[in-house]
Amino acid sequence: MTVLDVAWAERWMHAAAADVRDARDELTELDRRIGDGDHGVNMDRGLSAVVERLDDPAQAPRETVGQVLRLAATTMMSTVGGAAGPLYGTALLRASKVTDRADLPSSGVVALVEAALEGIVARGRATVGEKTMVDAWQPAAEAAEQAEDAEDGIDVLRAAAAAAASGAEATIPLVATKGRASYLAERSAGTQDPGARSTAIILAAAVAAAEGRGA
Amino acid sequence: MTVLDVAWAERWMHAAAADVRDARDELTELDRRIGDGDHGVNMDRGLSAVVERLDDPAQAPRETVGQVLRLAATTMMSTVGGAAGPLYGTALLRASKVTDRADLPSSGVVALVEAALEGIVARGRATVGEKTMVDAWQPAAEAAEQAEDAEDGIDVLRAAAAAAASGAEATIPLVATKGRASYLAERSAGTQDPGARSTAIILAAAVAAAEGRGA
Amino acid sequence: MKKLLDDPAQAVDDSLRGFALAHADAVEVRFDPTFVLRAGGTPPGRVAVVSGGGSGHEPLHAGFVGAGMLDAAVPGAVFTSPTPDQVSAALQAADGGAGVLAIVKNYTGDVLNFETGVELVEAEGIEVASVVVNDDVAVEDSLYTAGRRGVAGTVAVEKIAGAAAARGDDLATVAALAERVVAGVRTMGVALTACTVPHVGRPGFELADDEVEIGIGIHGEPGRHRVTASGAHDITRRLLDPVAEDLELASGERVLLFVNGMGGTPLSELYVVYARAHDLLAERGVEVARSLVGSYVTSLEMQGASVTVLRLDDELTELWDAPVHTPALRW
Amino acid sequence: MKKLLDDPAQAVDDSLRGFALAHADAVEVRFDPTFVLRAGGTPPGRVAVVSGGGSGHEPLHAGFVGAGMLDAAVPGAVFTSPTPDQVSAALQAADGGAGVLAIVKNYTGDVLNFETGVELVEAEGIEVASVVVNDDVAVEDSLYTAGRRGVAGTVAVEKIAGAAAARGDDLATVAALAERVVAGVRTMGVALTACTVPHVGRPGFELADDEVEIGIGIHGEPGRHRVTASGAHDITRRLLDPVAEDLELASGERVLLFVNGMGGTPLSELYVVYARAHDLLAERGVEVARSLVGSYVTSLEMQGASVTVLRLDDELTELWDAPVHTPALRW
Ligand SMILES: Nc1ncnc2c1ncn2[C@@H]1O[C@H](COP(=O)(O)OP(=O)(O)O)[C@@H](O)[C@H]1O
Ligand SMILES: Nc1ncnc2c1ncn2[C@@H]1O[C@H](COP(=O)(O)OP(=O)(O)O)[C@@H](O)[C@H]1O
Ligand SMILES: [Mg+2]
Ligand SMILES: [Mg+2]
Ligand SMILES: [Mg+2]
Ligand SMILES: [Mg+2]
Structure with missing residues (x-):
């Protein structure tokens, strides 16, 4: 059993920051x-700031996964800018609101991904097929739901990440109707x-963190 | 005997305008x-305007070489700009002041070139070797003086034009100390x-005009 | 890429520091979070007018902070909208007790960040009205896009809202006037070259030597279509006609004609475009009652221009003419 | 070459037509010969201030025609000084009965054409004084050249002479003040890219992707030497140091700091240079008492900037601050 606890959440943010930095030029070119x-550049700036604050000894220790995600949320909000x-x-x-516990069972992972999707749709009012990050988050949420019965939360994460990756790929032929594109x-x-x-990169980082990376 | 009369002076200006237009890109590139x-572009604009005014039937007919040169002078002054x-x-x-007669003997050609040089030096205060048009006009004037005894004015023009051409060539290695260069x-x-x-082009045009070109 | 910058990540701050030093009489720059405030603040009891957006469009918006125009401006990273904490700090600092009008250009990022920033200060009991500028007629099919973008017409919205606030109008009136400007202003732009975002290091798109991009936005993004370059005469018609048609300008109407440079265009070329646009309006029987020519809403060093037309009435004309004292606009 | 122009030979006239239409309240443009006159003419009994030179440096000079600055401007072809008949027509039209100050940038063409133009009007009994601006410290060895060029410092000469004329100073006093500015103003420029003269169709020089040209003039001509591009920090020092040293600025002095864009430089970069130049002056104990940042003396679409410092005293400061109402400078 993989434990998706506070340490995992912190490793996730570290891995996401590292992977986004590696993919910075690719994302910028897209x-x-x-x-x-x-x-x-926007994502790199934001996730670097998240890692910096997580690593800051002056910050209060996090006791729930939700606390890690809340710190990431407010930091991203105040450093990324743009859409x-x-x-x-x-x-x-x-x-963060649905993950206020020390570690997540499979159903907790599903709730996390679904809540994230809902947040994006609430703010951006995009639907699937408009060539936005919703096209990665929505299949991710669906795949997570279908994997909810998995014993191990990592399997839910793997399903979500794989679906996000193919969802992202599938945006290639689309004509954008939301956002700048x-x-x-x-x-x-x-x-x-x-x-x-x-989105695909960040969800893949969640899997990697569950596998122990980002420590 | 070549006659360097009013018709010659007008042919000169026509030939000069045509040759400068042909050399426009070369001059601009230099x-x-x-x-x-x-x-x-400056010289093309000026000499085109000279030709236009010479061809204008509303203009009083010219009776002396000097009258042609005066019209050219005032037109250049008000259309060329720059140095x-x-x-x-x-x-x-x-x-124009030394050519107020119907046609020019050899000595008249010498006077013309010398007066032109004096005018340039009076305005621009450059001396030979400063990499300016003086480096063409001064050898031209000297060559003209030396050819003054020629029977035919065209020989004086030829001497002046040849000297202007080598004087111009000789500016290549020089370091400029006057003008923008x-x-x-x-x-x-x-x-x-x-x-x-x-300068070399315009003096060559004077020779060509004496040989009948520019009619 | 060659720019008069040092670390690209610091470029906006470095530039704002110079801006603050050069215009200490008119503005004050705050950092952490970053925003620009009118020196001395909003006169008590007056509505504050605040705008913001990505950097790289200078003098928009910071250059318009000062008496008679903006009370604060919120600059983001280059071509990236500012964050909600910047927005809320600026709104809060600008409030003079009579509420704040937030002028937002219609880009997803600007709209979302301002929305959140506004929510935050409303929670503090500050009254905020928002107006979204969307003057770019290049976006034809706004049903299938994020809607028309806010571009050069923003200057007119900021000037007129600022003048209304300065004469003492209340928030609802200032907001309604801003909406009236939004309703009556249209813009279309052209790019001759692309621009290079400092941290990207290469141009936003490539144009052949004989191509221009019609319907360009202001973020270095490609426009709607490309045509073979064809001189100011033809290009100006391609800008002015859609603007005039979208506004349904009728003979006898009076307008403000604003020819805006994209940052790398010589002023002399803007006047050539202006002359041509003036002719085209005259052909339609439209009177150019007010003019603005210059590089006010730019895309870094992009070469190009936009043509903006604002339908004028007596009140809008009076507000346009009202005194303004900012680093970039002054009369 | 892509430009918002039609026939290159008509570009200056086309642009002036737009300029006249856009600024009918401030200026009047005359053709045949071409010059720009302040609307309403010079107030009777006031000294007139006139300047001119090749086009391509807009807003210089025509943009500075108006109350408190120039009474007339004489634009030549692009980068080509105007002709004597233009100069004399402008001097004559500008004369308000108290004589005319001609402000000439130190280029052979400008000097020769103004000289002849001035002779022509002096023959008509108009009193003319001339001042030659030569603020460009890039020309090190003025003994072996046509002398230092007149560049961005010209704006300060025109502003201060115009203010002196406006307050009623006589010709000798206005000329002496202009000379005082010339004596106390120095400039150094850098080019990041070359510009393209419309009728030439290709850039004046080529620069590698990592090279900048230090000591650039304002006519698209190459500068004094090339260095590898090294950021605003280093480049600004290469501009400011020679200026400060040539002026022999001492600790405690007060100056005007003017950072000028060459036409294609984003305003944001000019502020970065300004901040740095301000720091360098502070290190020398020099106080920046007045500032100007913007593209005022340009070379078409060239990317680059120049740094100008003017030594101030109380009178020059007061004249700089005096009201000015022109298309390009207004306060
Ligand atoms: N309305 C929207 N809903 C969901 N995602 C969106 C929306 N608008 C834009 N996006 C996403 O934001 C991404 C762009 O982000 P970014 O480049 O950082 O911001 P900006 O577009 O402001 O420059 C797009 O690729 C898209 O996935
Ligand atoms: N002081 C001078 N005396 C003589 N000739 C000069 C002087 N200064 C410049 N010239 C000449 O003028 C030429 C340049 O003319 P042009 O390009 O038309 O004017 P500008 O230099 O004003 O652009 C130079 O090649 C040189 O021959
Ligand atoms: Mg983006
Ligand atoms: Mg020349
Ligand atoms: Mg962006
Ligand atoms: Mg020239």
């Missing part, structure tokens, strides 16, 4: 092609949505 | 390298002075 070329800042900020904030109309087709891609 | 890239405008304008104005200091070496080059 956004340069169909947006304004700042998504990689992604409030979207990821709200996602994490909503997720929508101004390109047909010209937005052919490029993966940067926010969907960063 | 000036782009060591100046501000406008000498070809070349007042320099060529003054050159032609001074030349002087700001480049050592970097001005290696490029022919545009004003010296246009």
Whole structure:
């Protein structure tokens, strides 16, 4: 049994920050092609700040997964900017509200992903197929629900991450109708949505953290 | 005997305008390298205006060579601008003062070239070797003086034009100390002075006109 | 990429520091979180007018902080909207007790961050009204996009709302006037070259030597379509016509004509476009009653221009003419 | 080459037509020969201040025509000084009966054409004084060149001479004040890119992706030397140090600091340079008492900037602060 506890949540944020930094240029290039070329830098700035605050000895120790996610939420909100800042900020904030416990069972992981999706939709009012990060979060939430009965929370995470990755891939042919890419109309087709891609990276990092990475 | 009369002077201006137009890009490129890239356009604008006014039936007919040169002088002055405008304008104005007759003997050609040189030096205060049009006009004037005894004025023109051409060539290695090229200091070496080059073209046109061209 | 910058991550702060030093009489710059406040603050009892958005559009918005226009501006990272904490700090600092009008350009990021920032200060009991500027007619099909973008017309909204606040109008009136400007202002832009975001290091798109991008936004993103470059005459028509048609300008109407440079365009070219746009309006029987020509809403060093037309009435004209004393606009 | 222009040969006239339409309240543009006159002319009995030079440096000079600055401006072709008939027509039209000050940038063409133009109007009995601006410290060896060039410092000469004329000083006093500014103003510039003269169609020089040209003039000509680009911090020092040293600035002195954009530089970068120049002056104990940041003396779309310092005394400060109402400078 993998334990998805506070330490896991912290490893998740560390792994996400490292992976987003590695993918910074890729994300920026996607956004340069169909947006304004700042998504990689925005996410890197935000997640670096999250890690910095997690590592700050002056911060109160976290006792629940939700506390880690709340700190990540407020930090992302105040450092990312752009569309992604409030979207990821709200996602994490909503997720933090359903994870106020020391560790998560499978159902807790499902609740986390669903709450994040709800937060993004509440803020951004996008639906599936509009070529946004919703196209990664929604299949992730669905896959998580279907895996809810798994014994081990890591299996739920794996299902969600895999679905997010294919959802992100599937944004490539889409024509954007939300966010900055929508101004390109047909010209937005052919490029993966940067926010969907960063979603896939962050959920993959959650799996890696459950497997022990990011310590 | 070639007759250097009013018709010649008018043919001269026509030939000069045509040759400068042909050399426009060359002159501009020289000036782009060591100046501000406008000498070809400046001279083309000025000489086109001269031809236009010469061809204007509303203009009083010219009865002396000097009258042709005076019209050219005032037109250049009010259309060329830059350093070349007042320099060529003054050159032609001074030349017009010593050519107030129906046709020029050899000595008249010498006087014309000398007066032009004096005008340029009076305005621009440059001396030989400073990488300006003086480096074409001064050898031209000297060669003209030496050829003064020639029976035919065309020989004086030929001598002057040939000397202007080699004088212009000889500006290539020089470092400019006058005009815009002087700001480049050592970097001005290696490029022919545009004003010296246009001088060579204009004096060659005088020869061609004497040989019948420009009619 | 060559820029007169040092660390790209510090570029906005470095620039704001110079801005604060150069205009200490008119503005004050606060850091942590970052925003720009009018020197001396909003006169007590007056409505405050606040705007903000990504940096890289200078002088928008910080250059318009001062008497008669904005009380505060909130600059984000380059082409990235500011964060809610910046927004709420600026709204709070600007409030003079009579409420705040937030002027937001219609981009998802700006809208979302302002929304959250506004929520935060409303919780503190400050009254806030928001107006979203969406003047960019290049976005044809706003049903299938995030809606029309807010571009150069923002200057007119900020100037007129600021003048209304300065003369003592209450929040509802200032907001209604801002909405009236939004309803009557349209813009269309063209890019001759792309711009390079400092931390990206390469241009936002590539244009061939004979291509221009019509319907460009202000974030270095590509526009709606490309055409072969064809001179100021033709390009200006491609900008002015959609604007005039969208506004349904009728003969006899009076307008403000604003030709805006994108940052790397010589002023002389803006006047060429202005002359042409003026002619085209005259052909439609439209009178240009007020003018603005210059680089006010830019995209870093992009070469290009936009044409903005605002339908004027007597009140809007009077508010446009009212005194303004800011680093970038002054009369 | 892509520009918002039509026929390059008509570009200056096309632009002036737009300029006249946009600023009909402040200026009047005359053609044949071409010059720009302050609307309503010079107030009778006041000294007139006139300047001019090649086009391509907008807003210099035409943008500074108006109350408190220039009474007329004489634009030549792009980077080509105007002709004597233009100069004399402008001097004549500007004269308000108390004589005219001609402000000439030190280029052979400008000097020669103004000289001739001035001769022509002096023959008509108009009193003319001339002042030659030569603030460019990049020209090190003025003995072996045509002398230092007149660049961005020209704005200070025009503003202060215009203010002196406006307060009623006589011609000798206005000329002496202009000379005092010339004596106390120095500039050094840098280019990040070259500019393209419309009728030439290709850039004035080529710079590698990591090179900048230090000591650039304002005519698209190459500068004095090239260095590897090294950020605003280092570049600003290379501009400010020679200026401060040439002026022999001493601790305790007060100056005007003017950071000028060359046309294609974002305002945000000018503020970064300004902040740095301000720091460097502070290190020398020099107080920045007045500031100007913007693209006022440009080279078409060139990317780059210049740093200008003017030594101030009480009178020059007062004249700098005096009201000015022109298209490009207003307070
Ligand atoms: N309305 C929306 N709903 C959900 N996601 C959105 C929405 N608008 C934009 N996004 C996401 O935000 C991403 C862009 O983020 P970022 O580049 O950081 O912000 P900006 O677009 O403001 O520059 C897009 O790739 C998309 O996934
Ligand atoms: N003081 C001077 N005396 C003589 N000729 C000069 C002087 N200064 C410049 N010139 C000539 O003028 C030419 C440049 O003319 P042009 O390019 O038309 O004017 P500008 O330098 O004003 O752009 C130079 O090549 C040089 O021959
Ligand atoms: Mg983006
Ligand atoms: Mg030249
Ligand atoms: Mg952005
Ligand atoms: Mg020239």
